[in-house]
Structures are given as C-alpha cells and as structure tokens.
Amino acid sequence: MAYQQGSLLLERKSSLDSGNIMTDMEDRIVMTPKGKTARSTTIQVERRKMDAAEMQPSGGGGGGGGGGDGVHVGQGQHSGIVVNKQANTDVLEDTPAQLQLEFKVFLVNNQTQMHTKESRQLRFWFKSHVAEKEQTKSAQEFFKELVAPLEFPRDYVGFIKKIMKMMQHKYVMVSKIEIELRQLDETNKPPSRPSRPGAVLYTVGLSEPDPPVEDQKEALSEEKVLEMIESSYPNPITMQDLAKRSSASLEDVEVYISSLTEKGLIKPLAPGCFTRIVQNETDVQVVRQMPTMASSKQPTIAIITAQYCEKLAVDSMIENQQTFVRYTTVGESNVYTLGNIGAHRVVCTKLPQVGHDRSASIAAGSTTTRLLGTFxxxxxxxxxxxxxxxxxxxxxxxxxxxxxxxxxxxxxxxxxxxxxxxxxxxxxxxxxxxxxxxxxxxxxxxxxxxxxxxxxxxxxxxxxxxxxxxxxxxxxxxxxxxxxxxxxxxxxxxxxxxxxxxxxxxxxPPDGATKVxxxxxxxxxxxxxxxxxxxxxxxxxxxxxxxxxxxxxxxxxxxxxxxxxxxxxxxxxxxxxxxxxxxxxxxxxxxxxxxxxxxxxxxxxxxxxxxxxxxx
CATH class of the missing domain: 3.40.50 (Rossmann fold)
Structure with a gap:
C-alpha cells in the first residue's frame, strides 16, 4: 500500500454513523491542520460550538459541501464533521495536553517495498469536569479502540476520520485531540515482533499480520536445568524431578548435569540428587538444626527472598556473613545467612519453592513460619x-x-x-x-x-x-x-x-519539566x-x-x-x-x-x- 496523505475525504460509510440532525450551537467535530515539516504532520481535532451560518454548505452533494473557502462541511451521514483544509492558528489553543500516548507503526511502500517506521502521538484534552482517573481510563480505551487490529485504518485519511467519529459518537468527554505523525527511519527489513506467545505487532500496509507464535514449552537447555536447580535451592532436586518438570529424558538431563558439575555450579548431595553451589560463599555450615545463639547475635530483622538471584543481591548487602544450611530429603530444607546491615543483626532466607502452584505457596508460608519461630x-x-x-x-x-x-x-x-x-x-x-x-x-x-x-x-x-x-x-x-x-x-x-x-x-516528561x-x-x-x-x-x-x-x-x-x-x-x-x-x-x-x-x-x-x- 502506498502512503496516502492529503485532505480528508468523507465518503466511506462507518458503523458508528448516525443521521443526527444538528441544531444551532451544537457540538461539531472540527479538524484543523496545525503544522507540517518534511517528516512530520500535526493535526488538531476539537469539539467546538459552531452557529448555523458557519455550517451552511456552499454547494456540492454527496458526502458534504463547502462552508466557505478552505472549509469542508460534512452532510448526511457525516453531519457534524467539519474539515478545515488550511491551518488557522488564530483559533488553535496552546494549553499543555493533559495526557499523551505515543505508538509506532510500520508503513510499507508497495512500489519500493521499503518499511518506514512512523511515530504517532496522540495528545488529549478533556472537559473540565472529567476526573483524572476517568481521563486516564478514557484515553487508554480510546487508544485500544483506535488501533483494534480488525478495524485499524490502513491510511492517513481513515486514521484521522476514525478519531473524529470516535470523538463525535462515543468519547464525548474528550474536548480535543492533537495528532502528530512523524516518520522515523526507513529499512528494507520487516519489523520484529515482541517475544510474547501469541502476540502480533500490528503493521500498517501489510496484507495481513504475521501468524501468532504457538505457546510452546521451553526446550531443555543447560540454562534451564540450572534455573530449576536454583529455583529449588536450598532443597536438593533429583534428576527424575528435573526430567519430569521439563518433559525431557533422563539421558538429556544427565548431559547438562555433568556439564554444570564440571563448571562448579552444582554439586551432588546424594546419588542423583543435586543442589546449587553459591559462588565465593564463605563460612557455610551444614547443620541438622540451628545452633543456640547468644542474645547479642540474635537477628531482629528477617529478609525473605524467593529466587536465587534475589538472595544473592540481598546477601551482597550483608556484612560479617555466616550461612547455615539444613539439608533434608524429606520436607523442606532451609538456608539462613546471618550478619549485619548497619547497626542491625539480620537473617536472610530463600524460600525453597516458588511459583503460582498453591502447594508451592503453602510451602512458602510454612518456611516463613519456621523462620520466625527459629529467630x-x-x-x-x-x-x-x-x-x-x-x-x-x-x-x-x-x-x-x-x-x-x-x-x-x-x-x-x-x-x-x-x-x-x-x-x-x-x-x-x-x-x-x-x-x-x-x-x-x-x-x-x-x-x-x-x-x-x-x-x-x-x-x-x-x-x-x-x-x-x-x-x-x-x-x-x-x-x-x-x-x-x-x-x-x-x-x-x-x-x-x-x-x-x-x-x-x-x-x-511534560514540556519544561525539571525532574527528569x-x-x-x-x-x-x-x-x-x-x-x-x-x-x-x-x-x-x-x-x-x-x-x-x-x-x-x-x-x-x-x-x-x-x-x-x-x-x-x-x-x-x-x-x-x-x-x-x-x-x-x-x-x-x-x-x-x-x-x-x-x-x-x-x-x-x-x-x-x-x-x-x-x-x-
């Protein structure tokens, strides 16, 4: 599809059209060009009271008529729509927008097959009585409806027209929208899609969007095996459990286990049972139960983490560390790192199970209770x-x-x-x-x-x-x-x-913002x-x-x-x-x-x- 620009043509029927009969001084939706450069166009669409004289067409039939030089007045199904073909800066308000949204689309030139990335920014003004929360909700709903895939306008004319129709018939709390269309760069490569199962990044000008990616299980890899062992830590995990969780064979798991062991990232606790080795961790004691501590060494602050990287980050904040690990093959293992942060004694633990499974959540609650009972x-x-x-x-x-x-x-x-x-x-x-x-x-x-x-x-x-x-x-x-x-x-x-x-x-950031x-x-x-x-x-x-x-x-x-x-x-x-x-x-x-x-x-x-x- 070649790029389409120019004045707004009002001939295509919209499902939102109605045969409203306009009376004197009713709201009209008025489009006015505001500015243009070599790579950008700015258009204003506002809700404005206009008298009958301004709305009189000077001739013509079909979709509308002229309301004077440079003015196109919609008639019939387009009643209430006014298009100024020339900029009129005298009537353009210059107060800051209350909200703004920006998104990007890719245009395809049918002749050259080049993709042009374009930024489209919408700036919103609302009627004075509309609360802030309603403004936000309305702007986001407006945006979602505007870019809905099955009804996304494939050219500039349709895009501006849809905005005007939506303001006229549904989003009556919006008083003005300013649209800035800005071309960014050109490439012969198609746009990349977001790495999200089933997601389609909509592209203007393609005959149809790329098919959605199937939601597939992540393939087993050394990284995935290490992630499962880290998630289970301090609980050891068997190769059978690793194979079951990843829907892989024991032979495949064994290959990655061998590699991770050679790299010093994991260690066996029993035949076929492995746990994570914490790099450069000192003073680690494996215990059956926590030793008795002097009152001055008792922590007054407990820090609870759930993922391996979370505990590493917290432990890096602790001075004079001492770690106790209570391993068990029945029930939950525990890891406690004690030390100082500032003037305070702290203890940090990692939950042995994590995830959206309710059994994992219950285990996490039990581990928390055990922590608070121990200290x-x-x-x-x-x-x-x-x-x-x-x-x-x-x-x-x-x-x-x-x-x-x-x-x-x-x-x-x-x-x-x-x-x-x-x-x-x-x-x-x-x-x-x-x-x-x-x-x-x-x-x-x-x-x-x-x-x-x-x-x-x-x-x-x-x-x-x-x-x-x-x-x-x-x-x-x-x-x-x-x-x-x-x-x-x-x-x-x-x-x-x-x-x-x-x-x-x-x-x-807003124009002139000092806090950036x-x-x-x-x-x-x-x-x-x-x-x-x-x-x-x-x-x-x-x-x-x-x-x-x-x-x-x-x-x-x-x-x-x-x-x-x-x-x-x-x-x-x-x-x-x-x-x-x-x-x-x-x-x-x-x-x-x-x-x-x-x-x-x-x-x-x-x-x-x-x-x-x-x-x-």
Whole structure:
C-alpha cells in the first residue's frame, strides 16, 4: 500500500454513523491542520460550538459541501464533521495536553517495498469536569479502540476520520485531540515482533499480520536445568524431578548435569540428587538444626527472598556473613545467612519453592513460619524480590519502568499494602468485580522511612545508589550479570484485544519539566502490590484491577507468606519489588538481577535509617 496523505475525504460509510440532525450551537467535530515539516504532520481535532451560518454548505452533494473557502462541511451521514483544509492558528489553543500516548507503526511502500517506521502521538484534552482517573481510563480505551487490529485504518485519511467519529459518537468527554505523525527511519527489513506467545505487532500496509507464535514449552537447555536447580535451592532436586518438570529424558538431563558439575555450579548431595553451589560463599555450615545463639547475635530483622538471584543481591548487602544450611530429603530444607546491615543483626532466607502452584505457596508460608519461630527476636520483616510493574501509559511521573523499585505502602485513604485477588467477574456493563484479600501492618514506620528516603533522593541524597554500586562490584565475581541492560531493551506493549499487542512509547516528561529521570538509576515508587492468577493473566483485568485499587506492581503469589507474617504478629513488614517486566516478575530474565539489586539496595537504605536496636 502506498502512503496516502492529503485532505480528508468523507465518503466511506462507518458503523458508528448516525443521521443526527444538528441544531444551532451544537457540538461539531472540527479538524484543523496545525503544522507540517518534511517528516512530520500535526493535526488538531476539537469539539467546538459552531452557529448555523458557519455550517451552511456552499454547494456540492454527496458526502458534504463547502462552508466557505478552505472549509469542508460534512452532510448526511457525516453531519457534524467539519474539515478545515488550511491551518488557522488564530483559533488553535496552546494549553499543555493533559495526557499523551505515543505508538509506532510500520508503513510499507508497495512500489519500493521499503518499511518506514512512523511515530504517532496522540495528545488529549478533556472537559473540565472529567476526573483524572476517568481521563486516564478514557484515553487508554480510546487508544485500544483506535488501533483494534480488525478495524485499524490502513491510511492517513481513515486514521484521522476514525478519531473524529470516535470523538463525535462515543468519547464525548474528550474536548480535543492533537495528532502528530512523524516518520522515523526507513529499512528494507520487516519489523520484529515482541517475544510474547501469541502476540502480533500490528503493521500498517501489510496484507495481513504475521501468524501468532504457538505457546510452546521451553526446550531443555543447560540454562534451564540450572534455573530449576536454583529455583529449588536450598532443597536438593533429583534428576527424575528435573526430567519430569521439563518433559525431557533422563539421558538429556544427565548431559547438562555433568556439564554444570564440571563448571562448579552444582554439586551432588546424594546419588542423583543435586543442589546449587553459591559462588565465593564463605563460612557455610551444614547443620541438622540451628545452633543456640547468644542474645547479642540474635537477628531482629528477617529478609525473605524467593529466587536465587534475589538472595544473592540481598546477601551482597550483608556484612560479617555466616550461612547455615539444613539439608533434608524429606520436607523442606532451609538456608539462613546471618550478619549485619548497619547497626542491625539480620537473617536472610530463600524460600525453597516458588511459583503460582498453591502447594508451592503453602510451602512458602510454612518456611516463613519456621523462620520466625527459629529467630524469635525478629521484629521487622522485609520481603525483597522481583515484580512486574504496572505501566502508566500517559503519565510520566506515575509510570513504573524496568529497573525501578516499588515499595509496598498504603494507597491514599487505605490501610492495605498487599492484595491477593481470588476471582475476577465481568459485569454486564463491561466492568469487573473483584474478590480480594488484603493485608496491612499495624505500624507503618518502615513505609514512612521509605517515603522520607524517596524525598531525600529527589533532592539528590540517595544512599541506596552507593549501596547499589558497592554490591555490583562485589557481585562481579558471580557468573550472573547484575549490571543494567541497555535502556532500549525496555519495551512497552499494550494489549489491544485477544493476543494482539502494539508497541507504545514510554510517556515523555511534560514540556519544561525539571525532574527528569536518569535511565541509569532506579526510580522509587510507593504503592500497593498485588497478585492473583485471576487478574495477572489477562491484560484488561490486570489494568482494571490496578486502576481501581492503586496497584503499582504484581508479584508471584506471596499471600501465604504475608499471611504467615501477619499470623506471627509482626507489626512491621514491607515488600520491596525490583521491576523486571510488566506482568509478575517471572519473564524478563535480562532485567531480573539488576532490578532486584535495586530493591536490595533500597532495603539497606531503610535498615540503615532505622533507629539502632535497644539493649535487652
């Protein structure tokens, strides 16, 4: 399809058309060109009151007529649509947009077969009575409807026309939209698709989109075998279990086990039973039960992690480490690393099972109870790990990005910091009703410290950045890479129906903004964290749930762990989630180590800001 530009032609019938009869001073949808350069075009579409004289056609039939020089007035099915063919800067308002969305499409030139990447930015203005939450929801719904795959306009004329029709008939709270079309670069290669099962990145101008990728089980590899052993740690895992979990043969598993053993990454604990070797870990004692400790050595802070990289990151923050491992082939093994952070004695553990299976969740709760029963002087509990951020597609300052840290804190007017969604039920009006469990500590002193630290960081005092750099240097000895990936790998997609997604740009800072984020450092966010398969697995429910309850991040199902902390009457607890993807923290492996290192560094900043423990 060749590129199509030019004035808007109003002849194709739309399913949204109606035969409205317009009366004097009713709303009209008016399109006006605003600016044009060699590679960009800016168009304004606004809702405007116009009198009858302005709407009188000067002649012509069919789809519309002229309303004077340079004005095209829609008639019949296009009644209420006005197109200014020439720019009129006198009537163009210049107040800042309230929201904006940007996405990219690929245009294909039929003559040259070249692909041109184009940015399309939508800037929204709303009527004065529309609340901020409604503005955000409306802008996102508008966008999803605009780019819906089966009805996506294949040319500029159809694209602008669809925006005007949507404003006229459905999105009446929108007062103005500004559209900027900007060509970026040209290539003879087709666009790459997002690495997400079943996803299609829509491309304008192709006869049909690429077929979706089948959701296949990940093939067995040395990396996958090591990942399963790390996930099980400190529990040893048998080759039979590895073969069963990966649907592979024992012979294939044996090949990778042999290679990992030779590399010094794993070791056998019994015939056919293996566990992870922690690189450069010193003073590790294998015990049947924890030895008795002097009161001064008892930890007052417990840190709970779930994944191997999470424990490595936390341990890198601990001085004077001593690790005890209690291995067992029946029940759950335990690993406890004790030491100091600032003036405080801490103990860090790793849950031996992790995942969305409820039996794993129950085991995690039991391990937490055992930890708090073993170290009875613990008063403060930190749950440190990975999470999936909730992107804010339109607000630069509320947007959660990869590598950021979300600290669980109560939303305004609420007392909960963590929620688990049992069920999500769609109502007749298209909204969702959620059944949830929620938890919040009786004391918010840890959250208050986090808030103070974040404010200090915005003023330039950010001790966690120092802790991050120090630990990054320590962790270079590990085979796992904790350095931040290139920011360009932080891709953001929006679900637009079914398995289809479209790449959208991260929101830009407002014009003249003085607070602009540094892509090399994490941003700290405070808000609720949630989980639950009934919401996490669906784009629409995940966004709706987050919007209704001010959720900033999702994680793997930690409700049993939080319930155990609550049941053991710990009044001070907090979750810190390093953001490694936009779902639940389990998919983007490249961002996992640096993301959790940011969470561990901010954890250390909170602990160092706490009052020293009192004398017994």
């Amino acid at each position: 009875q002087k613990v008063d403060y509990v930190f749950l440190v790990g990975l999470g999936g951020g909730v992107p804010h597609y339109t607000d630069y300052y509320k947007h959660v990005r990869l590598g950021d840290v979300v600290v669980s804190a109560p939303p305004e007017g609420q007392k909960f910091i963590y929620m688990y969604c049992d069920t999500a039920r769609e109502l007749q009006n298209g909204a969702y009703e959620f059944e949830t469990k929620s938890w919040g500590p009786p004391n918010f002193n840890l959250q208050n410290l986090a808030h103070q630290l974040r404010e200090q960081g915005e003023e330039g005092v950010a001790p966690w950045l120092k802790y991050y750099d120090e630990s990054l240097s320590k962790l270079k000895e590990q085979e796992m890479d904790f350095s931040r990936p290139d920011p360009s790998t932080d891709k953001l997609y929006m679900g637009i129906g079914g398995s289809d997604v479209i790449e959208v740009s991260h929101p830009l 984020r540094d892509s090399a450092r994490p941003v700290i966010h405070l808000g609720a964290i949630a989980s639950g398969r009934s919401v996490v697995g669906n784009d629409q429910t995940r966004q709706d749930f987050a919007s209704q309850l001010s959720v900033l991040a999702y994680d793997q199902e930690f409700d049993a762990v939080v319930e155990s902390v609550y049941g053991n009457r710990k009044d001070h607890y907090v979750l810190l989630r390093g953001i490694c993807d936009y779902k639940d923290g389990t998919r983007n492996k490249e961002w996992q180590p640096p993301a959790v290192l940011g969470a561990a560094a901010f954890m250390k900043a909170i602990i160092c800001a706490m009052d020293p423990p009192g004398d017994d």
